[in-house]
Amino acid sequence: MTAADPARERARQEARALADRLAHGERRAIAQAISHVEDGTRVGRHFLDLVYERTGRARRVGITGPPGAGKSTLVHVLACLLRREGMRVGVLAVDPTSPFSGGAILGDRVRMPSATGDDGLFVRSMAARGNLGGVAATTYEASEVLEAAGFDWILIETVGVGQSELEVVELADTTVLLLVPESGDAVQVMKAGIMEAADIFVVNKFDREGGDRLITHIETALQLADWNREGGWRPPVCPVIATREEGVDEVRQEIGRHLAWLSGDRERLQRVRRDKIERRVRVLLRRALVEGAWAMAHIEERLQAEIGRIAAREVSPYRWVEKILRGWRYRTG
Ligand SMILES: Nc1nc2c(ncn2[C@@H]2O[C@H](COP(=O)(O)OP(=O)(O)O)[C@@H](O)[C@H]2O)c(=O)[nH]1
Ligand SMILES: [Mg+2]
Numbered sequence: 001m002t003a004a005d006p007a008r009e010r011a012r013q014e015a016r017a018l019a020d021r022l023a024h025g026e027r028r029a030i031a032q033a034i035s036h037v038e039d040g041t042r043v044g045r046h047f048l049d050l051v052y053e054r055t056g057r058a059r060r061v062g063i064t065g066p067p068g069a070g071k072s073t074l075v076h077v078l079a080c081l082l083r084r085e086g087m088r089v090g091v092l093a094v095d096p097t098s099p100f101s102g103g104a105i106l107g108d109r110v111r112m113p114s115a116t117g118d119d120g121l122f123v124r125s126m127a128a129r130g131n132l133g134g135v136a137a138t139t140y141e142a143s144e145v146l147e148a149a150g151f152d153w154i155l156i157e158t159v160g161v162g163q164s165e166l167e168v169v170e171l172a173d174t175t176v177l178l179l180v181p182e183s184g185d186a187v188q189v190m191k192a193g194i195m196e197a198a199d200i201f202v203v204n205k206f207d208r209e210g211g212d213r214l215i216t217h218i219e220t221a222l223q224l225a226d227w228n229r230e231g232g233w234r235p236p237v238c239p240v241i242a243t244r245e246e247g248v249d250e251v252r253q254e255i256g257r258h259l260a261w262l263s264g265d266r267e268r269l270q271r272v273r274r275d276k277i278e279r280r281v282r283v284l285l286r287r288a289l290v291e292g293a294w295a296m297a298h299i300e301e302r303l304q305a306e307i308g309r310i311a312a313r314e315v316s317p318y319r320w321v322e323k324i325l326r327g328w329r330y331r332t333g
Helices: 006-023 027-039 042-054 071-084 134-148 163-170 185-191 211-224 248-264 266-296 299-311 317-332
Strands: 059-065 089-094 121-125 153-159 174-179 200-203 237-239
Touching: 006 027, 006 042, 006 134, 027 042, 027 121, 027 134, 042 134, 059 071, 059 248, 071 089, 071 121, 071 153, 071 174, 071 248, 089 134, 134 153, 134 266, 174 248, 200 211, 200 248, 211 237, 237 248, 248 266, 266 299, 299 317
Parallel strands: 059 153, 059 174, 089 121, 089 153, 174 200, 200 237
Antiparallel strands: none
16 A cells, blocks of 8 residues: 555545535535545545544534434424524434435425535434444445535434444433333333433323323432432433424423533543543544455355355364464454
8 A cells, every 4th residue: 555556546635526526515415425434435435534624513412212202203393493593403313213314304294404515414324234334334434425515514314223223322422312201111121231321301292191100210210320420410301392393392391401510520521522522532443454354354254155164164264363363363364
């Protein structure tokens, strides 16, 4: 890898052009940059490097919960509310169960005022596959693209069911967890560790039976679990009817309160950010190491050559991996 590597130079140039277009507010540049990031291209990496200094100023809010809880609906109402405040809002939806793109989040019921005409709003559905670093890494990078594009708020919708979703939540400053009265998921979700990660609880579909019971349930759980949150943030529980836009103002206020609480203590804020960036650097390095080693040791070819024998039980996967590793150690001395 020398400076004269033409492919690398081309990628750099392309990334620079993309960053310039982004700086000039060109919408298509945002979409293209996110696609690069999703595909894990070289241009994407150069691009992220170029715009890094422009990131870090937006507020990132993660909205998570079981499928059908009303996340997309809440995100939609929240985005409209923030737009009315004059904020520029970027939305990333990592929800394979309800993909929304472009104009209509909610099909023909409620529409985003004009997702196409409004420059202050950008909505993007993320591919659920993610690149080598997984969905979380891709989403993180996409949110950096949006930050570089000057969005004040980034709302990230994700289904709160698995580990990768927890990781997505990690990249947010504030995490909102949606639960609904009728779902027996509440307890399950709590077990998944997401409850500890939530800064604000929303009991959505409060027009239905059992909302009060769920609120009591959550509040009891919050009292019982001694999570010892730093600085004493007590997660509020907000009743909401997202489809009627009821209670969303309160959610907006609570997000504001949480952000104010976060930044009220300089040391805490710096530590939180530093920890996040450290985790981020680890992810990036791990990915780079895997990619590098994979290519350098021709692992793909060797795997393809051997997989038949492994499958036929002639070679055990353990021995094969050991062999690859030994060769690798030898190379790197
Ligand atoms: N009754 C009622 N239905 C709601 C409410 N919020 C959302 N829904 C409906 O619940 C369904 C799932 O909503 P959606 O936002 O797609 O959920 P997501 O899968 O969490 O993104 C849709 O039919 C919504 O109209 C609410 O507050 N009350
Ligand atoms: Mg959804």
